[in-house]
Amino acid sequence: MTESSRTAAADWWRQASVYQIYPRSFADANGDGIGDLKGITSKVGYLQELGIEAVWLSPFYPSELADGGYDVADYRDVDPKIGTLADFDEMTAALHAAGIKVIVDIVPNHTSDQHEWFQEALAAPKGSDARDRYIFREGKGENGELPPNNWTSIFGGPAWERITEPDGTPGQWYFHLFAKEQPDLNWDRRDVRDDFLKTLRFWSDRGVDGFRIDVAHSLTKNLDEAYDALTTILGDWSIFEDGQHPIWDRDEVHEIYAEWREVFNSYDPPRTAVAEAWVPKPHRRARYASPESLGQAFNFDLLVADFDAAEFRKIISENLEFATESGSSTTWVFSNHDVVRHATRYGLPSVHGGLNDGFSGGNNGKQWLLDGGDPAAVDVELGLRRAKAATALMLALPGSAYLYQGEELGLQEAGQIPDADRQDPAFFRNPGVDIGRDGCRVPLPWEPTGSALGFGAGTAHLPQPEWFADYAASAQEADAGSTLAFYRRALALRGELQTEEVLAWEETGAADVLHFSRPGGWHVVTNFGAEPVELPAGEILLTSTPLVDGKLPADSTAWLKR
Numbered sequence: 001m002t003e004s005s006r007t008a009a010a011d012w013w014r015q016a017s018v019y020q021i022y023p024r025s026f027a028d029a030n031g032d033g034i035g036d037l038k039g040i041t042s043k044v045g046y047l048q049e050l051g052i053e054a055v056w057l058s059p060f061y062p063s064e065l066a067d068g069g070y071d072v073a074d075y076r077d078v079d080p081k082i083g084t085l086a087d088f089d090e091m092t093a094a095l096h097a098a099g100i101k102v103i104v105d106i107v108p109n110h111t112s113d114q115h116e117w118f119q120e121a122l123a124a125p126k127g128s129d130a131r132d133r134y135i136f137r138e139g140k141g142e143n144g145e146l147p148p149n150n151w152t153s154i155f156g157g158p159a160w161e162r163i164t165e166p167d168g169t170p171g172q173w174y175f176h177l178f179a180k181e182q183p184d185l186n187w188d189r190r191d192v193r194d195d196f197l198k199t200l201r202f203w204s205d206r207g208v209d210g211f212r213i214d215v216a217h218s219l220t221k222n223l224d225e226a227y228d229a230l231t232t233i234l235g236d237w238s239i240f241e242d243g244q245h246p247i248w249d250r251d252e253v254h255e256i257y258a259e260w261r262e263v264f265n266s267y268d269p270p271r272t273a274v275a276e277a278w279v280p281k282p283h284r285r286a287r288y289a290s291p292e293s294l295g296q297a298f299n300f301d302l303l304v305a306d307f308d309a310a311e312f313r314k315i316i317s318e319n320l321e322f323a324t325e326s327g328s329s330t331t332w333v334f335s336n337h338d339v340v341r342h343a344t345r346y347g348l349p350s351v352h353g354g355l356n357d358g359f360s361g362g363n364n365g366k367q368w369l370l371d372g373g374d375p376a377a378v379d380v381e382l383g384l385r386r387a388k389a390a391t392a393l394m395l396a397l398p399g400s401a402y403l404y405q406g407e408e409l410g411l412q413e414a415g416q417i418p419d420a421d422r423q424d425p426a427f428f429r430n431p432g433v434d435i436g437r438d439g440c441r442v443p444l445p446w447e448p449t450g451s452a453l454g455f456g457a458g459t460a461h462l463p464q465p466e467w468f469a470d471y472a473a474s475a476q477e478a479d480a481g482s483t484l485a486f487y488r489r490a491l492a493l494r495g496e497l498q499t500e501e502v503l504a505w506e507e508t509g510a511a512d513v514l515h516f517s518r519p520g521g522w523h524v525v526t527n528f529g530a531e532p533v534e535l536p537a538g539e540i541l542l543t544s545t546p547l548v549d550g551k552l553p554a555d556s557t558a559w560l561k562r
Helices: 003-010 037-042 044-050 085-097 116-123 190-205 253-265 282-288 309-326 363-370 380-395 425-429 466-471 473-477 483-497
Strands: 017-021 054-057 101-106 160-164 170-175 210-213 272-275 331-333 400-404 513-518 522-527 539-543 556-561
Touching: 037 044, 037 085, 044 085, 044 483, 085 101, 101 190, 190 253, 253 272, 253 282, 282 309, 309 513, 380 400, 380 483, 380 522, 380 556, 466 473, 473 483, 483 539
Parallel strands: 017 054, 017 400, 054 101, 101 210, 210 272, 331 400
Antiparallel strands: 160 170, 513 522, 522 556, 539 556
């Protein structure tokens, strides 16, 4: 292998199109209602034809599903409900044979309360090594009956949970940023750090090409009692200097990732990583994306943006600038397993794609869900048109593009799920305040008929609304005008765009029209306005909406080449 080809192989991630799979809701091969690894293997041909370059698998590890699999009981195994390690190897081999890389989710902030370490901690006495792997503290009050402080968890309710000691008496409290079934680890411990290095090697040795790091900015903490009086600790950054927040984005977290980078670089080609780091300052996010750290970090700025030309341009320009400074490439995303699907967000009145809390799908999306998630309240045609326009713009940008399963079908959010069928802990911990994330996790419709619409032979673990049948993949296969056909065309063309990671803004004379060019004569125009606009001269290769009298309609994107 020449040096240039070796570099190309190592840099595949810089402008990759990555398809996120939520395994439990992708495809069910054994008919038990839960998606599995064999189901993914059965759809490799579909993924290859779609044209993506990598898949990112949300957690498939043993789990009690207190948080959709993000409560991990064993980091080096597969949940029996999803498959076996042999199934994982078979799936990886099939994906690699199709030219598709494999990225897996690592959840390092917390374990499941069923993890052997936490079970050991419950059985061990106060002050033991086993307890010290987590964050245990004595309670307040006369008999320790009050939590150490009044902090709330991300999912609502107290961030502390009291245990029963081995002798049966009420005991210490442990800290959990998320659900009580997800106790936070103590990353000051050397054995905690070493065990995750072992996990990274375990999956890398099995052929995994990269890792997505969940809540990458929260591992290291300072829970000094001096902070106990602060009631807004989880969300208030303004009162702390950079790197000094007790919970988020502490400087020392990068000591951990420097060790991870050594592991990644010990493989040929080096393993990649992308950080989920919700930090308010781009220059802080850039630290996670540095070559000495994880190498890349999620950029959620477009996901939280209005469908607005000026805002899109500002976000794109700033993130490309920060990517250049960090030596990384930026990432772009509109939908994932935590937010209301963007085809729905963009179809709501006074459309705003922004996130209120990082989980529930945006100011309008969240309120729509709380109001009942009525599909009739969504302008489906407008939402899909804007979603396709935004996606076409995004796929033409330098950097990595992350797609979420089902968006290639134009799938809408399932807003109306009976309370008895819901699974997200956010719903149960915040009644009337947070409806949860189940609506974007409903199993995919592969066929227009059948009890689970082709997802599997059994009943899907989350109910599929009847109208899901209208979005079935098989029905779109033969339709040249379908959303699926549009995604396939855009992803095929995107491969030709992956040259230099630069763009140049072109003057349009209209505040609601964006036009940029890429090396090789590529031009991309997005009309955010209400009226059709003239396109520049060039061969039209792709439009998100058919042209009208040769003009680009409202809420549409076109790719041209000169």
